[in-house]
Amino acid sequence: MEVGFLGLGIMGKAMSINLLRHGFKVTVWNRTLSKCDELVEHGASIGETPAAVIKKCKYTIAMLSDPSAALSVIFDKDGVLEQISNGKGYIDMSTVDDDTSLKISEAIKAKGGDFLEAPVSGSKKPAEDGQLVILAAGDKALYDEIVPAFDVLGKKSFYLGEVGNGAKMKLVVNMIMGSMMNAFSEGLTLAERSGLNPATLLDVLDLGAISNAMFKLKGPTMLKNSYSPAFPLKHQQKDMRLALALGDENAVSMPVAAAANEAFKTARSLGLGDLDFSAVHETLKALDHST
Numbered sequence: 001m002e003v004g005f006l007g008l009g010i011m012g013k014a015m016s017i018n019l020l021r022h023g024f025k026v027t028v029w030n031r032t033l034s035k036c037d038e039l040v041e042h043g044a045s046i047g048e049t050p051a052a053v054i055k056k057c058k059y060t061i062a063m064l065s066d067p068s069a070a071l072s073v074i075f076d077k078d079g080v081l082e083q084i085s086n087g088k089g090y091i092d093m094s095t096v097d098d099d100t101s102l103k104i105s106e107a108i109k110a111k112g113g114d115f116l117e118a119p120v121s122g123s124k125k126p127a128e129d130g131q132l133v134i135l136a137a138g139d140k141a142l143y144d145e146i147v148p149a150f151d152v153l154g155k156k157s158f159y160l161g162e163v164g165n166g167a168k169m170k171l172v173v174n175m176i177m178g179s180m181m182n183a184f185s186e187g188l189t190l191a192e193r194s195g196l197n198p199a200t201l202l203d204v205l206d207l208g209a210i211s212n213a214m215f216k217l218k219g220p221t222m223l224k225n226s227y228s229p230a231f232p233l234k235h236q237q238k239d240m241r242l243a244l245a246l247g248d249e250n251a252v253s254m255p256v257a258a259a260a261n262e263a264f265k266t267a268r269s270l271g272l273g274d275l276d277f278s279a280v281h282e283t284l285k286a287l288d289h290s291t
């Protein structure tokens, strides 16, 4: 199967290498074109523009930072709309809001193309290992056609119906994750400040009802103040912001998520946006020097 791939950040690079490893022919494009070179070493071809990738490939996947990036590759010069047409499918796996997804869907369908949104749960390592959880919505026929690629990229795919449902599901999941990360960080700080060994806290948490993969993965590195980015903090804050907007629309009060968003904003203002989202821990530590 031949696919195009737009966006070779942390996730896009891992996902496209994974597709190549499983025998897919992949044509890649990235805004910073030099990032395509490493993919060529893995067997990819380069498309000079999003339009060139769409022209060449029946199916194109995108994995871009945020709504503005996702819209830009569609509507800007040399963008997707210039070449999308009947018989071609566009699958946007970026985390965006439902309005953005709907705008993209309408523009693509107006040109005769098919559209699927398919944001993912799981980070850099699951992307490398093909263990993502895919939250797809949109054209069911396109979903059925692209399942062989989803089977390589993920351990489970959900088809959630109309466009917007994938985006909303992803934002709800990440809103919970961002809130949990802040509670976890407060707990680690509280344990340390009150004279407990935070490493023992990790062991205790792991044996109880709130044991989870995130605490297990991030806890040890947070205790070492090590925040090499798997999921950049700036993207987690974007997801909190979009989830809070979804809460506004639906009159859902989310004080916990709002507080977590403030912590991520503070972390960004401290220059931590490109570190892993667990670096929000530094913000809480910085606030915790009173005696």
Ligand SMILES: NC(=O)C1=CN([C@@H]2O[C@H](COP(=O)(O)OP(=O)(O)OC[C@H]3O[C@@H](n4cnc5c(N)ncnc54)[C@H](OP(=O)(O)O)[C@@H]3O)[C@@H](O)[C@H]2O)C=CC1
Binding pocket: 006, 007, 008, 009, 010, 011, 012, 030, 031, 032, 033, 035, 063, 064, 065, 066, 068, 069, 072, 073, 093, 094, 095, 096, 120, 121, 122, 123, 124, 230, 231, 232, 235, 236
């Ligand atoms: N990292 C993670 O753990 C996960 C991330 N996600 C989501 O996946 C998406 C990608 O995340 P990730 O790979 O971590 O992010 P990165 O920041 O590593 O990569 C972002 C990508 O978007 C491109 N980009 C940014 N702005 C533009 C623009 N205006 N026009 C064109 N391309 C642009 C970047 O290009 P360039 O190289 O030129 O900057 C790069 O390819 C995000 O929506 C994120 O929320 C979802 C699940 C997990």
Ligand SMILES: O=CCCC(=O)O
Binding pocket: 095, 120, 121, 122, 123, 174, 231
């Ligand atoms: O959007 C990022 C999600 C990261 C994860 O699910 O571990």
